[in-house]
Amino acid sequence: MKKKKKLSKASNLFSTRAAMDIANKFILQRAYSSDSLQILEAGCGSGGRINLNGIQWVLTGVDLDENALNFRVNHKKDLDVAILADLRTVSLNNDFYDVVICNWVLEHVDGAEDVLKNFI
Secondary structure, eight states: OOOOOOGGGGGGGGHHHHHHHHHHHHHHHEEEEEEEEEEEEEEEETTTOOOTSSSEEEEEEEEOHHHHHHHHIIIOOOOOEEOOOOHHHHHHHHTSEEEOOOOOGGOTTTHHHHHHHHOO
C-alpha cells in the first residue's frame, strides 16, 4: 500500500487564497510609491477578493456581464469606474494603470494573448 504524498509548499501557489495573498502583497508594495493607485480589475465579475484596506486607490472594473457589473456598482459599491466591454477589444489608456488584476479569467478567453497585449 502506497503512502499518500504530502503536498509541498509550492503546491499552495495554486490555491485562490495564496494567489490573492501574492496579489495583495504586490499591491501594497506599489501603494507605498504612489499617492493613489490606479487599479484595473479585468474580468471583475460580481466579486473582488483583493484587500485594498489602508491604501488609496481608484478601482476600474471591466467585464462583459452587465449584471455582474451592476452588482459591483450597486451592492458591493467597490468600483469607481465600471466598463462593460470585451477584454480583447476594450480601449485602455496607455500607461494609466499601476496594477492589473485578472484572476481566473484568461483561461476562459479565446485570444487571451490579445488581452495580455492590451494590458501592456
